[in-house]
Amino acid sequence: MSRLFGTDGVRGVANQDLTAQLALDLGVAAAGVLGSAHGSTDTSRPVAVVGRDPRASGEFLEAVVVGALASAGVDVRRLGVLPTPGVAYLTAATGADFGVMLSASHNPMPDNGIKFFARGGRKLADSAEDAIEAAIGAESPRPVGADVGRVVDEPDPVSRYVEHLVATVSTRLSGLKVVVDCAQGAAYRTAPAAFAAAGAEVVAIHDAPDGLNINADCGSTHLASLQRAVVEYRADVGFALDGDADRCLAVNADGEVVDGDQLLAILALHLRDAGTLWRDTVVATVMSNLGFVQALRAAGLTVVQTKVGDRYVLEAMHAGGFTLGGEQSGHLIMTAHATTGDGVLAALHVTARMAATGRSIAQLAAVMRRLPQTLINVSDVDKSRAHSDRAVAAAIAEAEAELGDTGRVLLRPSGTEQLVRVMVEAESSHQAESVAQRLADVVKLSLAR
Numbered sequence: 001m002s003r004l005f006g007t008d009g010v011r012g013v014a015n016q017d018l019t020a021q022l023a024l025d026l027g028v029a030a031a032g033v034l035g036s037a038h039g040s041t042d043t044s045r046p047v048a049v050v051g052r053d054p055r056a057s058g059e060f061l062e063a064v065v066v067g068a069l070a071s072a073g074v075d076v077r078r079l080g081v082l083p084t085p086g087v088a089y090l091t092a093a094t095g096a097d098f099g100v101m102l103s104a105s106h107n108p109m110p111d112n113g114i115k116f117f118a119r120g121g122r123k124l125a126d127s128a129e130d131a132i133e134a135a136i137g138a139e140s141p142r143p144v145g146a147d148v149g150r151v152v153d154e155p156d157p158v159s160r161y162v163e164h165l166v167a168t169v170s171t172r173l174s175g176l177k178v179v180v181d182c183a184q185g186a187a188y189r190t191a192p193a194a195f196a197a198a199g200a201e202v203v204a205i206h207d208a209p210d211g212l213n214i215n216a217d218c219g220s221t222h223l224a225s226l227q228r229a230v231v232e233y234r235a236d237v238g239f240a241l242d243g244d245a246d247r248c249l250a251v252n253a254d255g256e257v258v259d260g261d262q263l264l265a266i267l268a269l270h271l272r273d274a275g276t277l278w279r280d281t282v283v284a285t286v287m288s289n290l291g292f293v294q295a296l297r298a299a300g301l302t303v304v305q306t307k308v309g310d311r312y313v314l315e316a317m318h319a320g321g322f323t324l325g326g327e328q329s330g331h332l333i334m335t336a337h338a339t340t341g342d343g344v345l346a347a348l349h350v351t352a353r354m355a356a357t358g359r360s361i362a363q364l365a366a367v368m369r370r371l372p373q374t375l376i377n378v379s380d381v382d383k384s385r386a387h388s389d390r391a392v393a394a395a396i397a398e399a400e401a402e403l404g405d406t407g408r409v410l411l412r413p414s415g416t417e418q419l420v421r422v423m424v425e426a427e428s429s430h431q432a433e434s435v436a437q438r439l440a441d442v443v444k445l446s447l448a449r
Contacts, residue, residue: 013111051157079157184218187344314340372432
């Protein structure tokens with residue numbers, strides 16, 4: 001049986017993969033595992049906060065999860081529609097024993113997911129997820145009478161989270177016009193309110209979720225409408241969030257995309273100058289552009305690279321006590337202010353860097369030259385032999401010799417599909433495409449199933 005938890009909670013098509021029954025079972029199991037840390041000497045019940053993004057399926061999943069927790073003796077504080085990092089923040093700020101977020105992030109509307117946060121708003125360790133999965137279906141006594149959990153709505157969680165976000169920024173954003181693409185998602189109130197409270201002139205787009213339009217041709221996976229809006233409104237910068245607002249990408253005044261690597265580079269120099277970049281180190285993944293690594297090293301900073309996935313970035317950050325990490329996709333983690341990736345938080349700090357320096361985001365992003373990158377997915381191959389096949393190893397060595405210090409090769413078996421990803425960076429797009437295609441042809445031939 002495959003593991004129920006993926007790299008970011010439990011996800012699937014709502015009411016097909018992620019059913020009400022599964023949500024009920026997960027809720028009860030999580031209550032037993034995460035609620036048990038409440039402490040036997042305290043006679044009060046464990047407490048959980050529950051938030052969601054605006055998906056239609058989130059309505060019935062919220063009802064089921066809240067009911068499951070209360071039936072297992074957990075007091076529940078409903079947060080309503082709130083970004084994932086907002087749920088993580090309020091898990092810590094309210095002193096809750098754990099938090100629950102119902103979202104499938106940037107996935108299409110029919111999907112949904114259940115993610116748990118441990119006390120303090122931290123992502124669960126694998127051992128905790130395994131314990132929850134093992135507890136599903138286990139017989140346990142249920143509370144009755146006055147021992148069942150109670151359910152209340154948390155007073156104004158949006159304002160409380162916005163106040164936290166704005167308090168992290170020491171520079172007012174006055175004089176800057178910002179377009180925010182809310183992705184018809186969880187930050188449709190939070191993001192515009194935070195930028196306005198920080199002093200910016202705000203133009204909000206895709207900020208009218210109806211339960212069905214989340215991520216639909218908008219947000220961080222569809223930047224075209226943000227690019228048009230920034231130019232049309234003559235804004236200084238635009239930010240695109242995803243459905244649960246744990247990531248962001250940017251657009252400069254000319255409508256050109258500023259990706260996660262560039263945003264991470266801007267934040268790295270911002271924190272370095274503020275004296276808050278621990279050990280002058282940034283955590284990124286192996287998919288980060290070589291231009292990013294070269295730029296930070298030239299600035300005297302160290303780059304630690306991990307496997308792809310924000311959970312691996314977080315693990316490395318916690319292990320080394322580092323204060324900044326992120327991914328090219330826009331997951332940006334600032335541990336001085338958040339326990340997980342936070343798109344609105346990162347966007348505020350990038351804009352604050354613009355305000356403090358008087359420089360445009362294009363000028364700030366120019367600290368790194370993004371090398372042309374080609375990614376080819378080679379399907380229907382035996383990915384288990386990707387790093388042991390001699391012909392593939394010889395092809396990689398040949399490619400690396402050709403590129404020298406001006407590029408790099410990355411061969412990565414997919415974690416979820418039967419394919420191998422071939423990524424090449426080079427001085428020119430033509431060279432990157434040529435080398436990647438040659439290597440992909442070898443992979444296809446040598447690893448054929």
